[in-house]
Amino acid sequence: MTVSLFQADQYHLNVKADFSPHLKHAQLKVHFFLPTQLAENSDIINPTSFYQNLLQKQILKSTTTPSITALQQALLILKQTAYAKAADNISRYRKALSHFVTDIRIILLDADITTLQRLDDCIESFCSIHDNEASLTESRLYRLALHQIIYYFYQSLLRQARKLRPHPTANINQLIHKTELFASNNNLKLHDASEEGRERLLNKLHIARKVINSPYKVKRKKLRNGELAEQFIFGVAAAFAMAFATGVAFATQRAFGNFSTPFFFSLVLSYIFKDRIKELGRNYLMEKFSSRYFQHQSRFYQGNNLQEIATTKESFYKQKRNKLPPKIQSILKRLSAQEPADAPAHWVYQRSYRFSRAKQQNGNEKFIDELTLNLSKTLRSLPKILSNHSYYAEHKIRTETVHKVHTIQLLVSITTDDKTDYLQYRIVTSRKGIHGVYKININNI
Numbered sequence: 001m002t003v004s005l006f007q008a009d010q011y012h013l014n015v016k017a018d019f020s021p022h023l024k025h026a027q028l029k030v031h032f033f034l035p036t037q038l039a040e041n042s043d044i045i046n047p048t049s050f051y052q053n054l055l056q057k058q059i060l061k062s063t064t065t066p067s068i069t070a071l072q073q074a075l076l077i078l079k080q081t082a083y084a085k086a087a088d089n090i091s092r093y094r095k096a097l098s099h100f101v102t103d104i105r106i107i108l109l110d111a112d113i114t115t116l117q118r119l120d121d122c123i124e125s126f127c128s129i130h131d132n133e134a135s136l137t138e139s140r141l142y143r144l145a146l147h148q149i150i151y152y153f154y155q156s157l158l159r160q161a162r163k164l165r166p167h168p169t170a171n172i173n174q175l176i177h178k179t180e181l182f183a184s185n186n187n188l189k190l191h192d193a194s195e196e197g198r199e200r201l202l203n204k205l206h207i208a209r210k211v212i213n214s215p216y217k218v219k220r221k222k223l224r225n226g227e228l229a230e231q232f233i234f235g236v237a238a239a240f241a242m243a244f245a246t247g248v249a250f251a252t253q254r255a256f257g258n259f260s261t262p263f264f265f266s267l268v269l270s271y272i273f274k275d276r277i278k279e280l281g282r283n284y285l286m287e288k289f290s291s292r293y294f295q296h297q298s299r300f301y302q303g304n305n306l307q308e309i310a311t312t313k314e315s316f317y318k319q320k321r322n323k324l325p326p327k328i329q330s331i332l333k334r335l336s337a338q339e340p341a342d343a344p345a346h347w348v349y350q351r352s353y354r355f356s357r358a359k360q361q362n363g364n365e366k367f368i369d370e371l372t373l374n375l376s377k378t379l380r381s382l383p384k385i386l387s388n389h390s391y392y393a394e395h396k397i398r399t400e401t402v403h404k405v406h407t408i409q410l411l412v413s414i415t416t417d418d419k420t421d422y423l424q425y426r427i428v429t430s431r432k433g434i435h436g437v438y439k440i441n442i443n444n445i
Helices: 036-041 047-052 068-081 087-108 113-129 139-163 170-185 195-212 225-256 261-292 326-332 357-361 376-380
Strands: 002-007 012-019 025-033 054-062 218-223 296-302 307-320 345-355 365-374 386-393 396-403 406-416 419-430 433-440
Touching: 002 406, 002 419, 002 433, 012 025, 012 433, 036 406, 047 054, 047 307, 054 218, 068 087, 068 113, 087 113, 087 139, 087 195, 113 139, 113 170, 139 170, 139 195, 225 261, 307 357, 307 365, 326 406, 326 419, 345 365
Parallel strands: none
Antiparallel strands: 002 012, 012 365, 025 345, 025 406, 054 365, 218 296, 296 307, 307 345, 386 396, 406 419, 419 433
């Protein structure tokens, strides 16, 4: 299992967990240490707001490295299953087609002229396999895949021709004209003169890509276990509060009678404190339950056959510093007194994974979990504090405006098979967004 943390855009932070195929179970913990000013204005320091700002995306990915050899292997499977009628062979065809299209797109990202010529041969083989389109088992899927391949191959040819300006080679020009002619003869659109038409074209390709990759599509089903536990905890807190109010009422009634002034005031005060006790008790019990168990549970399934892949449990809670593992405490000692790590409490996002037996037995696919945290509202709520910075350059005195920055410390713990590894990141932020994400080397601890 490998974890990476990076900046998705101006206000979004991305955590990507990559799981090896045969893994049975794993646990990911992200420790947030926010500076005081950020913590006071943050909308992510309670579970409800945190989950509202958390986006999730799960995908399955082949462990095979994209290459010409991998394309040729996929072509062999396509040749064997393109006209097959059996359900198993149709499933093999769809997976091989997804591999072929995905691998070609990846290879095209940095393909040179030699690679483009070899890919052209692969595309010709792909078309010859599907020459009898009327008899294909998945003719519609083939058309979608063909459009994907030709469009992105054409885009790569144009990029290569632009690099070779002002004198593109004859091979590039020949491939460009060949691809344009093929697309025209097969009614495959490569360009549209209008902006609206280009938007429709790219949207069509995007939707087609999702259809082609459906064998590796991951569906998430949120289970209700966490909600039932939450309602039970709320009920327990309400019961304690009601018992307090009833006890006060009984004691006052016994001492002063039913219709006395002290009994009246005791009822009013007991019911006021009852609501406060219920709220405090609910928060306390939920925090203890979340740190020990979970708040949400989800189950993930693969493709259209809904084969179970994994089950996850997640929770977000506040934790005191003295409850941290010794390794994290030793990491925090290096931070200066101005860093937020010296605060008495911090927040932890915990996510546990348990993979199904079928997933463990499949060594060709790995599970990838991408979590994106939206910090927009938190950072925008900061006051706008600017400072002028003057310096001398090119025989002139220049002045730049500098934003006041705040540092978020993130410590990530990764547990697999009773082995725990740690990562440390420093997130530099200000009111205008995330300035940078920096990984800190902790190997010497």
